[in-house]
Every structure is written in C-alpha cells, then in structure tokens.
Amino acid sequence: MSNVNINTSKSNHNIILRESMLKGFVYTGGNLLSYAQWLKRGYVITRGQKSFMKIYLWNQGGNRKILTGLFTNSQVQKTRCIELVVV
Numbered sequence: 001m002s003n004v005n006i007n008t009s010k011s012n013h014n015i016i017l018r019e020s021m022l023k024g025f026v027y028t029g030g031n032l033l034s035y036a037q038w039l040k041r042g043y044v045i046t047r048g049q050k051s052f053m054k055i056y057l058w059n060q061g062g063n064r065k066i067l068t069g070l071f072t073n074s075q076v077q078k079t080r081c082i083e084l085v086v087v
Contacts, residue, residue: 012057016070019055031073043076 013029020027032052035045051069059066 011062015055015057019053023053025052025072032070034068034070038071038076042079044079045071046075046077049075 016032017027020032025032033041038045049071052072052075054067054069056065057068058064
C-alpha cells in the first residue's frame, strides 16, 4: 500500500463530498477522480473535456493543499491496451 495518510484521505473524501453536494452531483467515492487516479484505474480523459470541478485537496503528506481538477466517470473512457512484444 502507498504511504497515503489515512486521515488525509478521509479529509479529502469529505471535502469532495461537500463540494459535489453544493454542485448537485452525487459523489460515490469512485465517480469523481483526478487525472492521475483515472489513469491508475485504466481510464483516460475524453479529448476536449475540462475538469468538472477544481478544489483544494490535501497532498499525500497532509501538510498543504493543492488545487486539483476532478473528472466525472462520464468524462473518461477505458484505455485500449497495446501489447508490445520485444524480439
């Protein structure tokens, strides 16, 4: 497991939950993620999409907030994996 501070993760979850409620978006914990989080899950942002919301979230160390763009699940598509064979 990564070195993510559990309290920071819970805090970020609450920040996202609050901000999404203000926008009328139903946040389930996995349908509103950053660019990097979508990539880790095997998705890419659909061309031309802008972040659904930008909010300040705690960094992994939990010592400062960083402006983060978040994308909804309707703004992404599954990546097509290309297998490379080394000869």
